[in-house]
Amino acid sequence: MQVAIIGTGYVGLTTGVALAYLGHRVVGLDVDAAKVNRLQRGEIPIYEPHLAELLQLARKNLTFTTDYATAIAPAQVVFIAVGTPALPDGNPDLTYVRQAAQGVGWHLGQNFTVIVNKSTVPIGSGNWVETLIDEALKTRAHNAPPFAVASNPEFLREGSALHDTLYPDRVVLGTQAPQALELLHTLYQPILEQNFTPPSFLPRPAGLVAVPLITADLASAELIKYAANAFLALKISFINEMAQLAERVGADVTQIARGIGLDQRIGSQFLQAGIGWGGSCFGKDTAALIATARDYGLGMGIVQASRLVNAQQRQWVVDKLLQTLKILKGRRIGLLGLAFKPHTDDLRDAPALEIAQQLVERGVGVRVHDPVALPRAQREWQKLEIQYYDNVKTLAQDCDGLVLVTDWPEYRDVAWEELAPLMRHALLVDGRNFLDRERLRQAGFTYLGLGR
Ligand code: UDX
Numbered sequence: 001m002q003v004a005i006i007g008t009g010y011v012g013l014t015t016g017v018a019l020a021y022l023g024h025r026v027v028g029l030d031v032d033a034a035k036v037n038r039l040q041r042g043e044i045p046i047y048e049p050h051l052a053e054l055l056q057l058a059r060k061n062l063t064f065t066t067d068y069a070t071a072i073a074p075a076q077v078v079f080i081a082v083g084t085p086a087l088p089d090g091n092p093d094l095t096y097v098r099q100a101a102q103g104v105g106w107h108l109g110q111n112f113t114v115i116v117n118k119s120t121v122p123i124g125s126g127n128w129v130e131t132l133i134d135e136a137l138k139t140r141a142h143n144a145p146p147f148a149v150a151s152n153p154e155f156l157r158e159g160s161a162l163h164d165t166l167y168p169d170r171v172v173l174g175t176q177a178p179q180a181l182e183l184l185h186t187l188y189q190p191i192l193e194q195n196f197t198p199p200s201f202l203p204r205p206a207g208l209v210a211v212p213l214i215t216a217d218l219a220s221a222e223l224i225k226y227a228a229n230a231f232l233a234l235k236i237s238f239i240n241e242m243a244q245l246a247e248r249v250g251a252d253v254t255q256i257a258r259g260i261g262l263d264q265r266i267g268s269q270f271l272q273a274g275i276g277w278g279g280s281c282f283g284k285d286t287a288a289l290i291a292t293a294r295d296y297g298l299g300m301g302i303v304q305a306s307r308l309v310n311a312q313q314r315q316w317v318v319d320k321l322l323q324t325l326k327i328l329k330g331r332r333i334g335l336l337g338l339a340f341k342p343h344t345d346d347l348r349d350a351p352a353l354e355i356a357q358q359l360v361e362r363g364v365g366v367r368v369h370d371p372v373a374l375p376r377a378q379r380e381w382q383k384l385e386i387q388y389y390d391n392v393k394t395l396a397q398d399c400d401g402l403v404l405v406t407d408w409p410e411y412r413d414v415a416w417e418e419l420a421p422l423m424r425h426a427l428l429v430d431g432r433n434f435l436d437r438e439r440l441r442q443a444g445f446t447y448l449g450l451g452r
Helices: 010-021 033-040 051-061 068-072 095-107 125-138 161-166 178-193 218-249 253-261 282-295 301-325 351-361 374-380 392-396 409-413 416-422 437-442
Strands: 002-006 025-029 062-065 077-080 113-117 147-151 171-174 213-216 332-336 365-369 401-404 427-430 446-448
Touching (some): 002 010, 002 068, 002 095, 010 051, 010 062, 010 161, 025 051, 025 068, 033 062, 051 161, 068 095, 077 095, 077 178, 095 113, 095 125, 113 178, 125 218, 147 171, 147 178, 147 218, 178 213, 218 282, 218 301, 282 301, 301 351, 301 401, 301 427, 301 446, 332 351, 332 392, 351 365, 365 374, 365 392, 392 416, 416 437, 427 437, 437 446
Parallel strands (some): 002 077, 025 062, 113 147, 171 213, 332 365, 332 401, 401 427, 427 446
């Protein structure tokens, strides 16, 4: 099929590369000419495992352009996958969605086209996009071509975006137009029936033979996305609240997570207590859900509470340093991990930034390390007076404490035994309950987890 994808960010690029790999002809459209040039040369502007490799395999089916006419006119399916950053009031900024919808309206070809909202947009946006396209079409001289708008929310996680795209837990299609559903069904058929040859570096999970398809009305599909993210965020906040209590009563939250997670009604994922969630989705989407609900007079108490707990978790780390070191002014503290989670260089809503800011305000000399996100942090955090290290051992020299902020696997392999003697205080706050605390203690560290 002929596909256009507006927006070549995480979601757009991953979707485009995956669909091209599956045999569709895909045009990636972006207003950023420099980005389009890089993509045309096969360079990937983001850090995402396997994306460059899959792009190489899909090259013959994939082109990039800044020109709406080239991308939209021949397309049977147009994805809108542009950014929807949060406004101060919690509502998402829909400027880019509006521009994309108008661009589609001005350039639609004469055959039936389905326009798919893949960006996370507020409930009701499908109808709004339809109106925008309709209005743009009216400005055209010839007869308006037929089209339908659908919602196809995205559940991919950064760091495993391609895996989640090729092997999703489900595909959600929100539309009541039979023709749109038929086109999208054909588009996703290789994924739904898992009848493609997996790339060698992304093997199919054992036992996966088919992916469930959920068809829904537009509003329900839009709400599914918000509900999923709010629920995952809530799960993390729930275990974090338990961690606060566990620590006070002398229990271990990791044992509690195992003990409840094996109950199949609860499930063991997203019960890892620690510094709390970060990233581009959970904070933004829970805020948007609350903002939408407010319009209908609903308080969304559970979602609000989960945001509150999340904010407390970041503070908890600073409190632990304060309780142990008593005075923070003049100390040197090293933060290990800056990205909001491992396997990405994404710094959006990264807990490390807030912790670093708080420490700097308290007069701490902050040193930071990250296996991948260091260059990005140097660019994006210019205003923050912190020191960047590409070597953990050098960072630890003369430090009063270390905080593990991101659970990058490489931190397990640090030669902790060599680090402790170099430090002024061999203190380690493990913000992810990730390291082997017995080993750390044997290496001479005062090890503090969260909730254990
Ligand atoms: C999330 C959703 O998982 C995905 O479905 C949606 O499409 C986009 O938002 P992502 O933001 O990439 O994906 O990250 P995710 O893996 O969900 O982690 C979010 C945050 O929660 C990270 O900061 C992570 O460290 C934290 N987390 C996750 C925990 O603190 N504990 C856990 O048990 C799991």
